[in-house]
Amino acid sequence: MAGSEYALEVQGLSKRFERFELKDVSFRIPRGYIMGFAGRNGAGKTTTIKCILDLVKGDSGSIRIFGEDYANNPIGIRDRIGYVSEDSPFYEDMTAAWTGRFVGKFYSRFDSRQFAGWLDRFQVDPGKKVKELSRGMKVKLSLALALSHHPELLILDEPTSGLDPVVRSELLEVFLELLQDENCTIFFSSHISSDMEKIADYLTLIDNGRILLSEEKHKLLDGWSIVKADNRCKSPELDALLCGKKEGDFGYSGIVQDGAEFRRRFAARFPGAEYRTDRLTLDELLVRLSGSQREELVC
Amino acid sequence: MYIILSNNDPLPLYEQIKKQITEQIVNGRLLPEESLPSIRALAKELEISVITVKKAYDDLEADGFIVTRQGKGSVVAQAGAAFVREAKLKGMQQHLEDAITAGRALGMSDEEITKMLELLLKE
Numbered sequence: 001m002a003g004s005e006y007a008l009e010v011q012g013l014s015k016r017f018e019r020f021e022l023k024d025v026s027f028r029i030p031r032g033y034i035m036g037f038a039g040r041n042g043a044g045k046t047t048t049i050k051c052i053l054d055l056v057k058g059d060s061g062s063i064r065i066f067g068e069d070y071a072n073n074p075i076g077i078r079d080r081i082g083y084v085s086e087d088s089p090f091y092e093d094m095t096a097a098w099t100g101r102f103v104g105k106f107y108s109r110f111d112s113r114q115f116a117g118w119l120d121r122f123q124v125d126p127g128k129k130v131k132e133l134s135r136g137m138k139v140k141l142s143l144a145l146a147l148s149h150h151p152e153l154l155i156l157d158e159p160t161s162g163l164d165p166v167v168r169s170e171l172l173e174v175f176l177e178l179l180q181d182e183n184c185t186i187f188f189s190s191h192i193s194s195d196m197e198k199i200a201d202y203l204t205l206i207d208n209g210r211i212l213l214s215e216e217k218h219k220l221l222d223g224w225s226i227v228k229a230d231n232r233c234k235s236p237e238l239d240a241l242l243c244g245k246k247e248g249d250f251g252y253s254g255i256v257q258d259g260a261e262f263r264r265r266f267a268a269r270f271p272g273a274e275y276r277t278d279r280l281t282l283d284e285l286l287v288r289l290s291g292s293q294r295e296e297l298v299c
Numbered sequence: 300m301y302i303i304l305s306n307n308d309p310l311p312l313y314e315q316i317k318k319q320i321t322e323q324i325v326n327g328r329l330l331p332e333e334s335l336p337s338i339r340a341l342a343k344e345l346e347i348s349v350i351t352v353k354k355a356y357d358d359l360e361a362d363g364f365i366v367t368r369q370g371k372g373s374v375v376a377q378a379g380a381a382f383v384r385e386a387k388l389k390g391m392q393q394h395l396e397d398a399i400t401a402g403r404a405l406g407m408s409d410e411e412i413t414k415m416l417e418l419l420l421k422e
Contacts (some may be wrong), residue, residue: 033349107393176343201350222311279309 004067007031007153007185013051013061020209022047025061027204027214032182034175036196036217037189038286045189046086048206049157052187053083065153079108082151086158088138090130096141097126100148107149116145118159122170130140136167143171147178154178160195168192172199193282197221203282207290221280227262228253229275237265246290255280255288300329300336304345312347316355324364324375325386335365335373 005132006028013025022044029035039045052063054070054077063070065077089101096119104110117124122140124133135140139159146154154175176199177183184195190196196203197217204214213220227242230251239245241262242254256262259277266275304312323329323421335341338356342349356373359365395401404413 021363173343173346176346179349180339180343182339198346199348201348216350217348218313218351 009064022209034186035202036200044209080145082131082154084156092131106155110149115148154186226278233270313355
């Protein structure tokens with residue numbers, strides 16, 4: 001298939017609102033991979049997604065999907081994107097089956113047999129009205145709709161939040177199944193970091209409208225680590241390496257990107273003393289980086 | 300082939316995959332030319348991200364344990380004896396390193412450690 005090796009490229013996206021702004025948001029996803037988009041509530045995840053979907057126009061910056069601009073091929077691009085929104089904006093009084101027939105008309109490749117198949121697999125009763133479906137069922141209906149027009153880029157806004165662990169793991173399994181096709185790319189936002197740690201290939205962290213980090217998952221989680229030391233071993237030059245530092249009466253901790261450098265300086269400054277290093281979880285990374293100044297990060 | 304991943308293992312997941320495949324090649328459970336599952340299939344089976352498996356396969360390929368052919372997937376490298384020997388040599392070296400670390404932790408000097416090794420060799 002012709003086109004870019006990236007399914008999605010966001011470059012320098014900015015958008016000002018009265019009380020919030022997206023500032024210079026940039027990241028890209030190679031085709032065939034899953035990117036998790038993490039950030040606390042109100043960090044700008046949904047706004048970014050709406051810009052990617054061309055539902056909100058950015059003030060500046062560019063968004064390219066499969067290497068193309070919306071301006072050049074607005075309908076063609078939308079036809080290749082499957083979108084599952086945070087809320088399920090369907091007609092409440094209509095049935096799941098009707099919703100499929102309705103939504104299907106908008107997509108050139110909508111496959112109603114496949115839609116029925118997904119509903120069956122997800123155990124969503126096609127005869128039930130949307131308002132009678134649980135939160136989990138609505139997400140599944142939404143996903144069934146998105147999957148039934150053979151999207152090459154699946155964009156999901158908080159698909160797993162509010163769902164029980166069994167349904168969540170079912171959905172994650174579906175994502176991994178979709179990725180058996182090397183042409184399928186998934187971008188999903190969530191604040192449930194365990195889901196991302198499990199299946200995401202790339203992670204992008206956003207806070208206060210700015211991208212903190214966007215990296216291969218391993219480079220993030222294996223690169224950064226938490227160090228913990230007692231208060232006897234404190235020095236400004238060590239502090240300079242720490243992000244998201246927490247201090248207490250007994251000791252301090254912080255995250256470092258370059259563990260080797262920290263070890264070297266620590267050993268030079270406090271010969272014979274010890275500190276602990278822990279592997280970092282996405283949650284901790286997010287907590288420690290959120291709120292710390294972007295300028296402190298040299299990445 | 301078997302792969303069992305543990306979240307309690309201090310090794311990152313891709314290292315666990317690498318280690319287990321390497322072990323199976325070294326101890327002859329996986330034979331030269333034997334096919335490995337595709338990266339995406341293994342990721343799905345293990346319920347982990349594609350890139351984790353890819354990283355393990357890339358490293359295994361760089362170390363000469365497996366060969367990836369365009370469109371045909373990955374197979375165990377023909378290299379056989381040389382790599383097995385090298386891998387075992389690495390293991391042996393690791394044991395020596397552990398012994399040195401243990402000796403130093405006891406406050407032994409390098410001479411004392413060497414002397415002990417020489418003594419043991421003569422036994």
